Amino acid sequence: MDLQITQAEFGVRPPVAKPIPEFLLEVGEEGIRELISKHYDLIKQSDIYHLFPQDDAAFEQAKLNSSDFFIQICGGQPYFTQHRGAPRMVGRHAPFAIDAKARQRWLELYKPLIVELKEQGVTETSLYSFWKYLDIFSIWMINTK
Numbered sequence: 001m002d003l004q005i006t007q008a009e010f011g012v013r014p015p016v017a018k019p020i021p022e023f024l025l026e027v028g029e030e031g032i033r034e035l036i037s038k039h040y041d042l043i044k045q046s047d048i049y050h051l052f053p054q055d056d057a058a059f060e061q062a063k064l065n066s067s068d069f070f071i072q073i074c075g076g077q078p079y080f081t082q083h084r085g086a087p088r089m090v091g092r093h094a095p096f097a098i099d100a101k102a103r104q105r106w107l108e109l110y111k112p113l114i115v116e117l118k119e120q121g122v123t124e125t126s127l128y129s130f131w132k133y134l135d136i137f138s139i140w141m142i143n144t145k
C-alpha cells in the first residue's frame, strides 16, 4: 500500500473527512481497540514515548481513551464523549509539544499496523480512508515549530 504522509505547514489545518463507515464495519470495535493498543505499544518503544504518560496504568488508560475516540469518529458508539466529554482534540493535545517530526513518527508507527489489517482482509478502500483521516487530522495536532 502507498501510505503517503502529507507535508504539514505550521498553523494550517486542512479540511478533514471522517473514515468511511465501512472501516468500522470491517474492523469492528474490538479490532479498533487492538489497533490502537498496538500503536501505543509501538509508541512505547519509540523516540516519542517521552510525550506520553510514563506511568503504566496511565498509559493503559490512554489506550482506552484513544480507542473510545477512534470508535466514535469511525461512526460507532459515542464512548469518548460519554467518558471524557467533548472531543476538543486540539485543546487536549495542547499540553504536549508536538512538532512536525513527532507527528511524522506517530504516523509512521501506524503503517505496519495498517498493512497487517490489509493482510487480515480489510479492504484497501477502508484502509486508505482511515489513513487519510490520520494523515490530515494529525496535522491539526502540531502545536510546536
Ligand code: HEM
Pocket (backbone or CB within 6 Å): 048, 051, 052, 053, 061, 062, 063, 065, 066, 069, 070, 084, 089, 092, 093, 096, 098, 102, 103, 106, 107, 133, 134, 135, 137, 138, 141
Ligand atoms: C489523527 C490524529 C490524532 C488523534 C485522533 C488523536 C487522539 C487522541 C486522543 C483521543 C487522546 C486522549 C485524549 C484524552 O482522553 O484526554 C490523545 C492523547 C494524546 N495524543 Fe493524540 N491523537 C492524534 C494525533 C497525535 C499526534 C500526532 C501526537 C504526537 C505524537 C499525539 C500525542 C498524544 C499525546 C501525548 C496524548 C496524551 C497522552 C494520552 O492520553 O494518550 N496525538 N490523542
